[in-house]
Amino acid sequence: MTTDVIKETSHDDHQNDHHGDHKMTGIKRWLYTTNHKDIGTLYLWFSFIMLLTGGALAMVIRAELFQPGLQIVEPDFFNQLTTVHGLIMVFGAIMPAFTGFANWMLPMMVGAPDMALPRMNNWSFWILPFAFGILLSSFFMESGAPNFGWTFYAPLSTTYSNGSTAFFVFAVHIMGISSIMGAINIVVTIMNMRAPGMTYMKMPLFVWTFFITAYLLIAVMPVLAGVVTMVLTDTYFGTSFFNAAGGGDPVMFQHIFWFFGHPEVYIMILPAFGIVSTIIPAFSRKKLFGYSSMVYATSSIALLSFIVWAHHMFTTGMPLFGELFFMYCTMLIAVPTGVKVFNWVATMWRGSLSFETPMLFSIAFVILFTIGGFSGLMLAMTPVDFQYHDTYFVVAHFHYVLVTGSLFSLYAGAYYWLPKWTGNMYNDALSKWHFWCSLISVNLLFFPMHFLGLAGMPRRIPDYALQFADFNKWVSIGGFAFGLSQLIFLAVVIKCIRGGEKAPAKPWDGAAGLEWTVASPAPYHTFSTPPPQSDIDNADQHSH
Amino acid sequence: MKSDANSKNANNTNSVSTTNNKSVKKLLLVVLAMFGFGFALVPLYDVFCDITGLNGKTNTSAATYDASSIDESRTVRVQFITRNAQGVPWKFEPVQNEIEVHPGEMKFVSFYAKNNANNDIVGQAVPSVSPGRAANYFHKIECFCFTHQPLGAGMDVEMSLQFYVDLELPDDIKTLTLSYTLYDITNKSS
Numbered sequence: 159m160t161t162d163v164i165k166e167t168s169h170d171d172h173q174n175d176h177h178g179d180h181k182m183t184g185i186k187r188w189l190y191t192t193n194h195k196d197i198g199t200l201y202l203w204f205s206f207i208m209l210l211t212g213g214a215l216a217m218v219i220r221a222e223l224f225q226p227g228l229q230i231v232e233p234d235f236f237n238q239l240t241t242v243h244g245l246i247m248v249f250g251a252i253m254p255a256f257t258g259f260a261n262w263m264l265p266m267m268v269g270a271p272d273m274a275l276p277r278m279n280n281w282s283f284w285i286l287p288f289a290f291g292i293l294l295s296s297f298f299m300e301s302g303a304p305n306f307g308w309t310f311y312a313p314l315s316t317t318y319s320n321g322s323t324a325f326f327v328f329a330v331h332i333m334g335i336s337s338i339m340g341a342i343n344i345v346v347t348i349m350n351m352r353a354p355g356m357t358y359m360k361m362p363l364f365v366w367t368f369f370i371t372a373y374l375l376i377a378v379m380p381v382l383a384g385v386v387t388m389v390l391t392d393t394y395f396g397t398s399f400f401n402a403a404g405g406g407d408p409v410m411f412q413h414i415f416w417f418f419g420h421p422e423v424y425i426m427i428l429p430a431f432g433i434v435s436t437i438i439p440a441f442s443r444k445k446l447f448g449y450s451s452m453v454y455a456t457s458s459i460a461l462l463s464f465i466v467w468a469h470h471m472f473t474t475g476m477p478l479f480g481e482l483f484f485m486y487c488t489m490l491i492a493v494p495t496g497v498k499v500f501n502w503v504a505t506m507w508r509g510s511l512s513f514e515t516p517m518l519f520s521i522a523f524v525i526l527f528t529i530g531g532f533s534g535l536m537l538a539m540t541p542v543d544f545q546y547h548d549t550y551f552v553v554a555h556f557h558y559v560l561v562t563g564s565l566f567s568l569y570a571g572a573y574y575w576l577p578k579w580t581g582n583m584y585n586d587a588l589s590k591w592h593f594w595c596s597l598i599s600v601n602l603l604f605f606p607m608h609f610l611g612l613a614g615m616p617r618r619i620p621d622y623a624l625q626f627a628d629f630n631k632w633v634s635i636g637g638f639a640f641g642l643s644q645l646i647f648l649a650v651v652i653k654c655i656r657g658g659e660k661a662p663a664k665p666w667d668g669a670a671g672l673e674w675t676v677a678s679p680a681p682y683h684t685f686s687t688p689p690p691q692s693d694i695d696n697a698d699q700h701s702h
Numbered sequence: 703m704k705s706d707a708n709s710k711n712a713n714n715t716n717s718v719s720t721t722n723n724k725s726v727k728k729l730l731l732v733v734l735a736m737f738g739f740g741f742a743l744v745p746l747y748d749v750f751c752d753i754t755g756l757n758g759k760t761n762t763s764a765a766t767y768d769a770s771s772i773d774e775s776r777t778v779r780v781q782f783i784t785r786n787a788q789g790v791p792w793k794f795e796p797v798q799n800e801i802e803v804h805p806g807e808m809k810f811v812s813f814y815a816k817n818n819a820n821n822d823i824v825g826q827a828v829p830s831v832s833p834g835r836a837a838n839y840f841h842k843i844e845c846f847c848f849t850h851q852p853l854g855a856g857m858d859v860e861m862s863l864q865f866y867v868d869l870e871l872p873d874d875i876k877t878l879t880l881s882y883t884l885y886d887i888t889n890k891s892s
C-alpha cells in the first residue's frame with residue numbers, strides 16, 4: 159500500500175501543492191504521520207492483528223472445550239484466556255477498527271481535508287500498541303494475565319486478584335485515553351470541518367452514527383477510567399469502594415461498571431449500523447429508506463442506553479420495582495432497533511439487488527444481528543433471565559451481535575471501500591470464499607451455544623457435564639473453521655494491495671457519497687478545497 | 703486566482719482552528735465531568751440505598767427505641783446467620799439461630815466469637831438484612847457491629863445485639879434474615 163500511495167501523490171501534487179509534501183519514508187512516515195488516511199490504515203491493521211491475537215486465544219479456549227475434562231490448560235489459565243480474549247476483542251479489535259473507518263472515511267465523506275486534530279490523532283493511535291503490549295506482557299509475568307473476566311467484577315479483581323490488576327488497570331487507562339482522544343477528534347471534525355453546504359441532515363448516515371457513537375464514548379469512557387481507578391486503589395492503596403469490611407459495597411462495582419458497559423455495547427454496534435446503511439442502498443440501487451427516522455432511531459438508542467444498565471444484574475437481588483424498570487426500558491430499545499431493521503429491509507424491497515461481497519456481508523448482518531437482538535430481548539425479561547444468566551445463552555447472544563453484527567459490518571465496509579483505499583479491486587472469488595466459509599462456520603460456532611445455555615452449561619468454565627459433549631465438539635469445529643476463514647480475508651487484502659484489476663473512481667454503480675468523487679486510490683490529500691455544492695447534493699443519498 | 707484561493711484557505715484554516723480549540727475545550731470539560739460523575743456515583747449509591755434499603759444495609763449507628771406500642775397481633779420470625787470472610791480464623795456464630803418477635807417489641811440476642819488464631823485480631827462484622835426491602839424497618843439500638851471487635855489470641859467473647867422491628871414493616875414480610883459477615887481488619891485498624 160505504501161508504494162501505491164506514494165506513487166499516487168506524486169502525480170496528484172498539482173492538486174495540493176500549497177500543502178507541500180511533508181511525507182517521510184519508511185517507518186518514520188508511519189510514526190510521525192498526521193494524515194487521516196495513514197492513521198486510518200494503521201488503525202485497521204492494528205485491529206486486524208488484534209482480531210487474530212484474540213482469535214488465537216479463542217482457539218485455545220475451544221480446543222480445551224472440545225472434550226469434557228481438562229486436557230490442555232489449567233483452570234486458572236483458562237480464566238486468563240477468556241479474560242484477555244474479551245478485552246482484546248472489545249478494546250483492541252472492534253473499537254479500533256471502527257476508529258480506523260472513521261479516520262479513513264469521515265473527512266472524505268464530509269468534504270474535509272483531514273481530521274480536525276491531526277497531531278492528537280497520531281497520539282491516539284500510537285499509545286494503543288503500548289496498552290496492548292502491557293496487557294499481553296502480563297501473560298509472561300509470574301502472576302499471569304488478568305483472570306477475573308473482562309468485566310473485572312470486584313472482589314475478583316481486588317481482594318482475589320492474582321496480582322495482574324495493576325497491569326490491567328494501566329492498560330485500560332491507556333486504551334481509554336486513546337478512545338477519548340479519538341472520539342473528541344471525530345466530534346470536532348464533524349461539527350467544524352464539514353464542507354460548506356453540508357448541513358447536518360445532509361450528512362451520510364455513516365457520519366451520523368459515528369457522531370453519536372463518539373458522544374457516547376466521551377460520556378462513558380471517563381466512567382470506565384474512574385471505576386478501574388477505584389479497583390486499583392482498592393487493591394493496592396487500602397480504599398474500600400467495593401469492600402464491605404470497610405463500608406463499601408461490591409454490588410456498587412457492578413452498577414458503575416455497567417453504567418459504562420451498556421453504552422459500550424452500542425459504541426460497538428451503532429457504527430455498524432452506519433456502515434450497513436451505506437452499503438445496502440448502494441447494492442439495492444435505491445436511496446436509504448427513512449433516513450431521518452434512522453437518525454432519530456440511532457439517537458434514541460444512544461439515549462436509552464444510559465438507563466438500562468442493571469439488566470446485567472437481575473440476579474443481584476434487586477427490588478421488584480428495579481427489575482421491572484430495567485426490564486421495560488431494555489425492551490423499549492427494541493423499538494428504535496426494529497425501526498432500523500425495518501428500514502434496511504424496506505430499502506431492499508423492490509430494489510435492483512446485486513450480491514457483491516459487501517452486500518452479502520450486509521444482508522448476513524441484518525439477519526444474524528436480528529437473531530442476536532431477539533436473544534437479547536429474551537435476556538431482558540427478568541424472570542427468564544434467572545435461567546439464562548451466566549450461561550452459554552449469554553455467550554451466544556453477545557457473539558451474534560458482536561461477531562455476526564459488528565465484525566460482519568466491518569468486513570462489509572472493508573470490501574466496499576477496499577477499491578477506494580488501494581486503487582484495486584479485490585479478488586472476487588476469494589472474497590466469496592471468505593464470506594461463505596465465515597457464514598457457515600460462524601453459525602456452527604455460535605448457534606448451538608443457545609441450546610447449551612438453555613440446558614444449563616455455565617460460561618467461563620474450562621470443563622462441563624458429559625451431556626454437553628456433542629454440542630461442544632461441533633461448536634469447537636465451527637470455531638476452528640471460522641478462525642481459519644479469517645485468514646482468507648488476510649489473503650484477499652494482501653492481494654488487493656499488491657495489485658489486481660484497477661478500480662475506477664466509483665466502482666459500485668449504486669454508490670453515493672463524496673468519497674466516490676475522488677480518484678481510486680484516494681490521493682494522499684483530498685478536498686484541500688471543499689467540494690462543489692452539486693457534488694454534495696448528488697452524494698446526498700436520501701434525497702436524490 | 704490560485705493564490706486567491708490559497709489565502710482564503712489560510713484564513714479559513716485559522717478560524718477553523720480556533721473553533722476547533724473551543725470545541726475541544728468544551729468536550730474536555732465533559733470528559734472531566736464524567737470522570738467526576740463516576741466517583742460521584744459512590745456517595746449517590748449510598749444515599750440511594752439508604753432511602754430505599756436496596757442493598758440490605760442497616761443503620762450503622764445506634765437507633766433510639768421509639769415504638770409507640772407493640773403489635774401483638776403480628777409475629778415476625780427473625781433469623782440470624784453468620785459467615786466468615788475468606789481466611790478469618792474465628793469461630794463466630796449466633797447463640798440463638800432464630801427468634802419470634804412482635805413489631806415494636808425490643809429484643810436482646812447475643813453472638814459468640816472466639817479467636818482461634820495465635821495472634822490478636824481485630825474483627826469487623828458487617829450486617830445485612832434480607833429481604834433488602836425490610837432493611838429500613840430493622841432498627842439496631844445496640845450492636846457489636848457499630849464498633850471494631852478486637853480479640854486476643856485464643857480469647858472468646860459474647861457480643862450483644864439489641865433491636866426492634868418497626869410497626870410499619872410491610873405486611874407481606876413474615877421472615878427477616880439478619881446476616882453478619884466477619885472481616886479481619888487488623889491491618890487497617892492499626
Ligand SMILES: [Cu+2]
Nearest residue numbers: 420467469470
Ligand atoms: Cu446491557
